[in-house]
Amino acid sequence: MDYGNNWRLLKIQITNILNNEYIHTSFETCYQHAYAIVLHKQGEKLYFDLEEVFKRHLIEKVRPSIINASDSLNKLIEARKEFYDSLRLVRDTLCYFERIFINQRRRHFLHIINLGQYLFNTEIILNSNVCDRMKMVMSEMIESSRKSENWEELKASSKILLELGDGNRKIYEECFEKIFLEKSAEFYKSKSQKYLKNGCEFVKKISEILNMEEKFFHFLDPKTLSKLKNILIHELITSNIQSILNMEHGGIVYMLENNCTKELNILHSLIDRIPNGLNFDVSSIVKYIRVRYSKFLHKLNEILVSNNFIDYVESLLDLKNETDIFIKKFFNNKNQLSVKVQQNVCHLLKPDPQIFSLYIDHSLKKNSHENDIFEVIGKAMDIFKLLAEKDVFEKFYKKHLAKRLLFGKTSSYENEKHFISKLKDECGISFTQKAEAMLKDIEISNDLIISYKNKNADKNEIDLNVQVLTKSYWPISDIYSCILPTSAEVAFNKFKDFYFSKHSGRTLTINPNFGFADLKATFYKENNIEESKILTVTTLQMCILMKFNESEFFTFEELLNQTKINEKDLKRALESMTMGKESQKVLIRTGNENHIENADIFSVNDNFTSKLNRVKIQMIPAKNKKDKSEENEIFSKINDDRKHEIEAAIIRIMKSRQKLIHNELITEVTKLLQRRFLPDPMVIKKRIEALIEREYLKRDENNLNLYHYIS
């Protein structure tokens, strides 16, 4: 057998098939040739020769035809169809070869059709020249489609490219996607530059473009579409957002000032689409708000310094009103942006808890408001909700409440209860428990006194009113005792007996820092005229004055020893009666210094006179120092309470989580406590250390940042 001859004939046949030319040789003849070759064990040679023919055809004929075609992509598809059709014919021609030779060696040789497809893939589809040609074609197509705004051709072509890869996206990406995305990015960039002069126009145009592009390219492969969307957002929005927000012409400030609600909404929806867009948006809005209301804020700060609490609260309410209107107009949705803006505005307003407590105190006192107190309280609650440090307010409120109740300064118990119920609604019972208990104490005391008086109607010489306070509820500290005048002591003891008949297992202690007495004082004038007055004095003043029934003169030291009144209070009381206004000087003192010394001698001022029958002897209004020290005391108590609250929070969280890393513990504690106050992370850290020392927590052996709960 002559292989060469056999092959030559076959080669002509195959070539004719591939070229789509007329086939001269018959099927049978070819079959015999192939048979002969296989029989003489030249199958392998045939295989490689066949492969060579295919290759030649593809490289020399098919490839150039595609590259030189104007519509290369479609040409490629066409060529492929032709080639594949030819493959079938070739296979049929060599069917003996395929059946006998290839089949038995499937591990090493491909079936003819598979061989052809493989070669087409490598020599055509993956060929770099073809690829380059495709890139050029697609590039032109993209540009012309952009101009004509007709995407049909692109749609078809991109689908073809995707399908060509047969699962492999590489061709598609190289020849189409990459170019497409690049050109689109350029297009968007130029568009955004065009409109970047005016913010309002920009947002409108840009959102139009966005919508159009998304509609146009709906047909795209989803991965490509999402990449395109990212580019859209980046080029149109992200790159430009700062300029838009800060822009003078039609920027966000312009929009807000001129009520461009539509443009604002578009702007917000655009910003919504970029990552962290919310923060951009919020921060420029808050900046704007700060500027817009800067006058208010400035005024507020001035008032704060002046301590004028009424003006402060009213200005705060005005500002809140204004900002509420503003927010309602532009940020009324429940969306994230509105929520964040509202939160930030609350921070901005930041009411001072102490001043606010003074306002509340003032409102609940007698003779303060003719207006509807309920309305006042309602508005005040709006401010209360904005407080960041509610625990500071709580302490001061309780202190003021105690003073109002004990000095009879409250406007009415109804009003107090109303305010407490509002607090309860907002904060829960822990906030208001003690306050309610204080009110209850007063009410119970009132009833107690009535029944006491009924029982002892005639026996009383002294008309006694008692308020019994349960110690743990009242913010009263440091009860210094003193020696009461006998008559007072007797009256008090009578009451004590009455009280113990009703309640057992309790102790009653008089608190001389509170309480008033009416004393009948007789001043002996010249010419034996007696002038009597009724003096309303504090308990301490009473103790002092009653001494002058025993003797005419007392030194300070003697008074100190005999009344056992605490030195500071004694001095204050004496000052109020000797160094104040003439109308208050019921005592005389020897001594020239402007403070009381041990050797000063006191006696009754018989020259004392007054137009009134009933004279109230004031305690000297506390000097600023005393006020500050009381205030400091309250703040130090607040700090102590906060330490306890932080520790309790740490323990609670660690108990439920058992182990937690440092940063998360700080976050959790802050979250737990933030309704009452904002804990400082350093303080939390210190408390953690204290708890480690007390063996509630321990550090992990290997990780310093990890804590374990010790049960």
Add this chain to the structure above:
Amino acid sequence: MFKLYADDPDDNLPGKIGPNGMFRLLNDLKIKPDDRSVLILAWKLNAATQCEFSKDEWIQGMKEIKCDTMNELTKFMKNSASQIKDPESFKQFYNFSFDYAKPLRTTGLDLPTAIAYWKIIFVKNQRVDKWISFLEKEENRGVTKDEWKIFLDFLNTVKEDFSDYDPEDAWPVRIDDFVDFCKESG
């Protein structure tokens, strides 16, 4: 050997080597009382109280360090530094020192004692010296066990220039203050 130094009449600690006995022992070993090897010996003996060795502690300890004679003990003391060469042993030695130095009924160590011990343990260490000068400047507050332990971790893990130090981590506040102090003083 134990009998030589125990039951010293000036000590009034029957059955134990007390401070006076210690003094004589150290004299014979030709070592100063604030030398680090003394502390290392105490660690190896697992001594419970400063300046005291009980009979059990002594016998167990001598077995641990394989010393039967004065000569062997002297050699041990000379080479004591090798006992704490590897980081794990050093850590144990360091943590032991806190409990050893701390008086029985308290939870913390008073500042002067802590400083003295730090000086003994870290023979020549710039950072420790800086730490000590920082402590001497701030308020006279005791040192907790946590602070003591963490200080060693601090020395071992944080860079000299504190570039990798994060005050928001779980370092004790005292160490945060120390880092601020170092940064301020340049």
